[in-house]
Each structure stands twice: as C-alpha cells, then as structure tokens.
Amino acid sequence: MDIEAATAIHKIQEKKKLVRRSSLDRSQKIRRIVQWLFVALNGWLGIQFILWVRYCEHGGVGLDVPRPAGAEGWLPIAGMMNTKYLLLTGHVPAIHPAAMVLFIAFLVMSVLLKKAFCSWLCPVGTLSEHLWMLGKRIFGRNLRLPKWVDIPLRPLKYLLLGFFVFVIGAMSAEAINEFMSTPYGLIADVKMLNFFRDIGQTAAIVITLLVLLSMLVKNFWCRYLCPYGALLGIASLLSPFKIRRDAEACIDCGKCAQACPSNLPVDRLVQIRSAECTACMACVAACSAQDALQFSLVPKKAGTPAERWGRRALSPIAVASVLACIFFSLVVVAKTTGHWQTNLPREIYMDLVSHANDATHPGM
Ligand code: SF4
Numbered sequence: 001m002d003i004e005a006a007t008a009i010h011k012i013q014e015k016k017k018l019v020r021r022s023s024l025d026r027s028q029k030i031r032r033i034v035q036w037l038f039v040a041l042n043g044w045l046g047i048q049f050i051l052w053v054r055y056c057e058h059g060g061v062g063l064d065v066p067r068p069a070g071a072e073g074w075l076p077i078a079g080m081m082n083t084k085y086l087l088l089t090g091h092v093p094a095i096h097p098a099a100m101v102l103f104i105a106f107l108v109m110s111v112l113l114k115k116a117f118c119s120w121l122c123p124v125g126t127l128s129e130h131l132w133m134l135g136k137r138i139f140g141r142n143l144r145l146p147k148w149v150d151i152p153l154r155p156l157k158y159l160l161l162g163f164f165v166f167v168i169g170a171m172s173a174e175a176i177n178e179f180m181s182t183p184y185g186l187i188a189d190v191k192m193l194n195f196f197r198d199i200g201q202t203a204a205i206v207i208t209l210l211v212l213l214s215m216l217v218k219n220f221w222c223r224y225l226c227p228y229g230a231l232l233g234i235a236s237l238l239s240p241f242k243i244r245r246d247a248e249a250c251i252d253c254g255k256c257a258q259a260c261p262s263n264l265p266v267d268r269l270v271q272i273r274s275a276e277c278t279a280c281m282a283c284v285a286a287c288s289a290q291d292a293l294q295f296s297l298v299p300k301k302a303g304t305p306a307e308r309w310g311r312r313a314l315s316p317i318a319v320a321s322v323l324a325c326i327f328f329s330l331v332v333v334a335k336t337t338g339h340w341q342t343n344l345p346r347e348i349y350m351d352l353v354s355h356a357n358d359a360t361h362p363g364m
C-alpha cells in the first residue's frame with residue numbers, strides 16, 4: 001500500500017472516530033415540541049375567536065369571551081398594510097394592530113434565523129410537514145418533482161407576493177386607513193373564518209387537492225405557493241446565521257441532503273444561503289460527523305472543527321429561545337403600550353359580525 005492510500009484510509013478512520021453516538025434527532029424533538037405548542041396556542045385562540053363570533057352573532061347570548069387579538073396573526077396582508085402605515089405615518093394603526101405586531105415579529109425572526117418561522121412556528125408549515133410524513137408512510141416515499149416541473153412552479157409564490165406588494169405599495173396611508181375602517185376591513189378575521197365555515201365547492205376541491213399534493217410532495221404549499229413564506233425567505237437572505245458545513249469534518253455521506261425537506265444540496269455547499277432554508281436543522285440532526293454541520297455565524301478560519309464553530313453555533317434550544325424571546329417581547333410591549341387590541345365598542349362588533357355577509361370587499 002503506498003503512502004497516499006494509507007494516508008487516505010487513516011483520514012477516513014479518524015473521521016469515523018468522530019461519529020456521534022448521542023441522540024441525533026434531539027433538535028427535531030425540540031422543534032416538534034415548539035411546533036405543537038404553537039399549534040396549541042393557535043387552537044386556543046381559534047376556539048376563543050369562534051366563541052366570540054358566535055356571541056356576537058347571537059346578539060350577546062352565550063359565552064361572553066373577549067375578542068382574542070392574537071387571531072390577527074392569520075391576517076398577514078393586514079399586517080403588511082399596517083406595517084406600511086406605521087412606516088409612512090410613524091403611528092401604530094388603530095385597526096388590527098396585533099396583525100402588524102405579529103407580522104413584524106415573524107419578519108424579525110427571519111432576518112435573524114432564516115425562515116425559522118416556517119419550520120418552528122407556522123401551523124400550516126406543521127400541517128404540511130405532517131402531511132408529507134403521512135404520505136411517506138402510506139406510499140413508501142415522497143415524490144420529487146422533475147426539474148422541468150419544479151423550476152417553473154417555484155416562482156409562483158413570488159408572483160403572488162409581488163401582486164400583494166404591488167397592490168399595497170400603491171396605497172397611501174389614508175387609503176390603508178380607509179380600507180381598514182370599512183366593515184370588511186374591520187372584520188377581515190371574521191370574513192376569513194366564514195370562508196371556511198361556508199366553504200364553497202370550488203374552494204373545498206382546491207383545498208383537498210392541496211392536501212393530496214402535500215402528501216405526495218414535501219411542503220407543496222410552502223415550496224410553490226405561500227406568499228408569506230416567499231417574503232420571509234427574502235428577509236432570511238439577511239440572516240447572519242446559516243447552516244454551515246465544515247468540509248474537513250464532513251465524511252461525505254450525503255445524509256444531510258437526503259434529510260433536507262427543501263431539497264437543498266447541503267452536502268455540496270459550504271454554507272446554505274438559499275431562501276428555501278427554514279432552519280429546521282433536519283440536516284444537522286441527520287449528520288453523523290462531529291461538528292461537520294452547524295447552524296452558526298461565520299466560522300473562524302483555523303483550529304479544530306469544534307474551535308472553528310466555537311460558541312457561535314446555535315443549539316436547537318437556543319433557536320427556540322430566540323424565537324420565544326422575539327415573539328413574547330413584541331407581544332408584551334404591544335400589550336403594555338396599548339397597541340394590541342382593536343378598541344371598537346362591543347355593540348359595533350355585534351352589529352358588524354351579525355351582518356358579516358353584507359360586508360363586501362371595498363374593491364368589489
Ligand atoms: S411557507 Fe407559508 S405556510 Fe409554509 S411554513 Fe412558511 S409561512 Fe407557513
């Protein structure tokens with residue numbers, strides 16, 4: 001055996017020694033817990049919201065619950081409009097301020113921690129993930145769309161986002177305020193609930209199709225259609241934290257790329273800049289080489305892998321903590337400064353909600 005071959009074998013053996021024996025999927029367990037806590041929070045808000053709507057619809061009869069402003073997290077377009085209003089006027093809008101606060105919170109998360117909102121918090125993202133896992137269990141695998149289908153479909157979410165940005169971009173602060181003050185704007189959240197309560201045949205077929213496609217193709221909705229995810233993906237390009245691979249420590253097994261739900265070639269890149277990376281850390285969990293893959297700030301140039309990553313690699317607990325800090329600190333500030341609730345008299349809400357079908361979009 002020549003020296004070169006012996007050196008190569010030695011290098012491989014050295015790398016194998018570094019194989020981790022500890023539980024590899026701890027990050028995924030922590031992420032699942034965070035996902036389900038957020039689903040539970042949304043479920044709790046949803047139940048409160050439905051009870052409040054029913055109370056208003058029945059003219060003040062039934063369980064008297066306050067309107068949960070947190071449900072406005074489901075109004076990202078109102079959030080975007082209100083953020084523009086804030087930027088133009090310097091004033092927090094009076095209608096749906098919580099939509100704006102949550103929109104900003106999710107944007108800040110993306111600027112710091114890639115699209116972590118999508119894989120750690122978004123209930124639709126959680127549902128998507130469980131649908132493809134269910135599909136994998138039923139059909140044995142998920143489909144990976146061929147490039148000639150995948151590439152033309154991927155800009156769709158950016159086109160949808162472009163449409164909203166174009167429409168909102170053309171609105172002045174007065175126009176935003178006028179829109180929000182219309183019956184439709186005031187009860188946009190109730191209109192959304194009613195859309196699902198009285199779902200039409202076409203919408204039901206589309207949703208069923210999306211569910212089926214999500215079982216076959218990983219994160220079909222998120223990958224191709226979600227304009228919110230598209231926006232957060234663009235914001236995530238600024239994130240200082242990225243998935244980074246240490247080529248020295250890497251044993252070229254390719255498990256990270258196989259594990260990536262966004263189909264990113266993690267095993268061939270030094271860092272993942274892609275707007276599709278959701279900081280789910282599935283690649284890190286799948287990696288069996290010590291310190292080869294981390295969600296971290298720029299690594300140092302010299303030293304052992306552990307030294308190079310230093311303390312700048314984020315653990316899953318740290319990711320969860322940063323997300324929780326951003327979320328709760330903004331919500332608490334908004335609540336304590338009186339910029340959380342839409343302060344509309346109960347009688348007006350009762351009137352609007354009981355006549356929700358009459359409230360049509362002002363542009364129609
Ligand atoms: S892409 Fe959209 S639906 Fe998917 S996880 Fe992100 S925000 Fe949620």
Ligand code: SF4
Nearest residue numbers: 260277278280281283
């Ligand atoms: S690169 Fe890693 S963190 Fe990013 S989406 Fe893929 S598996 Fe998740």
